[in-house]
Amino acid sequence: MAKATKTQTKKKPLTKREQLIQLLGKAEGVTVNELSKALDWLPHTVRAALTRLRAGDGKLEKVPPAEGERCTRYRLEKA
Known part of the structure; x- marks a missing residue:
């Protein structure tokens, strides 16, 4: 009998755009400097x-x- 292998489903990492949208979803909002630091982007x-x-x-x-x-x-x- 063959062993059943459990396939691991790995979550894809979020793209930078998805990360940006997620950060902008905060109710209080976010500044350009905060986004720059979080995404490791220049302002x-x-x-x-x-x-x-x-x-x-x-x-x-x-x-x-x-x-x-x-x-x-x-x-x-x-919305």
């Missing part, structure tokens, strides 16, 4: 990705900075 790369996301889906929302902060936050619009 101008993050801004370009946000532009592409906005142009493609148009679901990006700009949140005014909290009191005492200077950086604008971004998040996905609620």
